[in-house]
Amino acid sequence: MLKKFLLIGVLLSLVWPVWPAEAAAVTVLSQAKTSEKVIALTFDDGWDNRTCQAVRQILADHGVLATIFPVGSWAAGNSSVLKDFLADGHELGNHSMTHPKLTMLSLAQQERELREAQAVLERIGGQQATNFMRPPYGAYDKNTLQAAARLGLQPITWSIDSWDWRDIPVEQVVRRTVDAAKPGGVILMHLAGRNTVKALPRIIKGLQDKGYTFVKLSQLFGQAGAPSHVSAGSPVQITYQQEPITLQPGAKLIGGVTYVPCREFLQHFGWRVVWNGTQQAALCQSGSSQLLIHARDENQAPGITGRLIGGKLYVPLRAIAGQLGLQISWDGQARTVNLR
Missing domain, CATH: 3.20.20.370 (Glycoside hydrolase/deacetylase)
Known part of the structure; x- marks a missing residue:
C-alpha cells in the first residue's frame, strides 16, 4: 500500500508530456x-x-x-x-x-x-x-x-x-x-x-x-450543430455512440462551458481515478495511459484544469473528451452532446 501511494506521489510531481489528442x-x-x-x-x-x-x-x-x-x-x-x-x-x-x-x-x-x-x-x-x-x-x-x-x-x-x-x-x-x-x-x-x-x-x-x-x-x-453555449438551467444529455450516459451528479453549465464530474465520467470509460488532496489533483489511469487533472487554476503543471464544486472535481467536457480521443457534436433541438 505504501509503495502504491509513493508511486502516485511521484507521478503527480512529474512534468507530464503533452497529449497529442488535445490539439x-x-x-x-x-x-x-x-x-x-x-x-x-x-x-x-x-x-x-x-x-x-x-x-x-x-x-x-x-x-x-x-x-x-x-x-x-x-x-x-x-x-x-x-x-x-x-x-x-x-x-x-x-x-x-x-x-x-x-x-x-x-x-x-x-x-x-x-x-x-x-x-x-x-x-x-x-x-x-x-x-x-x-x-x-x-x-x-x-x-x-x-x-x-x-x-x-x-x-x-x-x-x-x-x-x-x-x-x-x-x-x-x-x-x-x-x-x-x-x-x-x-x-x-x-x-x-x-x-x-x-x-x-x-x-x-x-x-x-x-x-x-x-x-x-x-x-x-x-x-450549425457545433458544441457551444446552452442557456443556464437547461438540462444537457450526454450520449456515447447514440447511447445515453447517466452521470450522478450530472453535467453542469458554467460560463457557457459544459462540465462533467471527473470520476463518474472517466469510470464510465473504464478509467481509474485516484484523488490526492494535498496536491488538489486527480491521477487518472487506463492501461498505460495516464492523465492529471488539477482543481486549482494557479497550478501550472501540464494537465487539465478542472474545478471543485461542492467538494467534487468537475472537468470541461471538451477537454476530457479530447484526452480520450472522442469527437463532439451538439444537437441543439434535443440539447444533447453526442460523443463518438
Whole structure:
C-alpha cells in the first residue's frame, strides 16, 4: 500500500508530456455550415470607452446582437462598459489577458493568458461569458489548441475581416464586408477600430438589404450543430455512440462551458481515478495511459484544469473528451452532446 501511494506521489510531481489528442480534438471555427442567411458580428479588444459606447448604441439602434471579445486586462478595469453590452443581450468571448501573439509564447504561458482572461469574463458576465476563444491577430499553433482543449475553450477566427482598423476609406470597409458575406459568416470588427463607428451602420444596413439576419456566435454555431453555449438551467444529455450516459451528479453549465464530474465520467470509460488532496489533483489511469487533472487554476503543471464544486472535481467536457480521443457534436433541438 505504501509503495502504491509513493508511486502516485511521484507521478503527480512529474512534468507530464503533452497529449497529442488535445490539439487533434479541437477544431478552429471560422464559418458555420448553414444555408440560412444568418451572419455574426464580432468585436475585438476594447481600449477606447467612447468608441465602445458608440458601437453599443449603433447595435441597439438597429436591434442587432453581437459577440464581444475584450482583452482581459482591459475588461478587468472596465467591467461597467461590458456590463452595458451584456444588459443589451450581447455575449463575451475570450481574447487573451494581455493580447500577445500567442505563437510567441510557451504552452504554459498561453494557457495562463487564456485561463486568466476566462476568469475575468466569468466574473463580469456569468452565463454570458461563452467558451469561444479568439487568438489575438488570429495567430495560433499546436500549443494554442492544447491550451484551449485543457480549458474547455472553442477557438474561432473569422471568415470576413472588415479592415475597420486600417487607414482606408470607410466605403472600402463597407464594400469589402458586404460583398464578402455568405451564410454562416463571421465578421471581424474592433471596438476601437479606426473606421468602426462610421462603417458599422452601413454594414448592418447593407447586409440586411441582402436578407441577412444577425446572430451571436452561440446562436450561429448552435444552429450549425457545433458544441457551444446552452442557456443556464437547461438540462444537457450526454450520449456515447447514440447511447445515453447517466452521470450522478450530472453535467453542469458554467460560463457557457459544459462540465462533467471527473470520476463518474472517466469510470464510465473504464478509467481509474485516484484523488490526492494535498496536491488538489486527480491521477487518472487506463492501461498505460495516464492523465492529471488539477482543481486549482494557479497550478501550472501540464494537465487539465478542472474545478471543485461542492467538494467534487468537475472537468470541461471538451477537454476530457479530447484526452480520450472522442469527437463532439451538439444537437441543439434535443440539447444533447453526442460523443463518438
